[in-house]
Amino acid sequence: MDRGNSKHAPRVDDEMSQEVSGLVQGPGTGGSRVDEFRVPEPAGEDQPEATTAPAGDLRSGSPQGMTSEDVEARSRLGRFITMSALPGDRAALLANARDNEAPDDVMAELARLPEDTRYQTVSEVWAALGHSNETTRW
Numbered sequence: 001m002d003r004g005n006s007k008h009a010p011r012v013d014d015e016m017s018q019e020v021s022g023l024v025q026g027p028g029t030g031g032s033r034v035d036e037f038r039v040p041e042p043a044g045e046d047q048p049e050a051t052t053a054p055a056g057d058l059r060s061g062s063p064q065g066m067t068s069e070d071v072e073a074r075s076r077l078g079r080f081i082t083m084s085a086l087p088g089d090r091a092a093l094l095a096n097a098r099d100n101e102a103p104d105d106v107m108a109e110l111a112r113l114p115e116d117t118r119y120q121t122v123s124e125v126w127a128a129l130g131h132s133n134e135t136t137r138w
Helices: 010-019 021-025 068-079 090-099 104-111 122-128
Strands: none
Touching: 068 104, 068 122, 090 104
């Protein structure tokens, strides 16, 4: 009988295959990649669920002078204004945002810009809309 392995007895081979079956087969086939003692217990009835993302301004990465909501909103505005539109005036920014399928609220914000001003960056557009940019840059 050819087993293909002469280092272990058949019983040891079977035990070793059981130990790695979760890694080989994946979690959907009954095996698990996590040892049972490492699985966290669920929260109690009167306890909140655990989360890895805290709420509020506890997130890092917000520059001085801006909240994390300001950063997200300016970033959202910038997603609909491509570099090819800058420098540009209100009409160019509106046309570019329309081409990039900007939502109605972004289009309404851009429509509030003065007609006779050219903007070099998204930060300048953001400031012209009455929002604050970061106070210092590194």
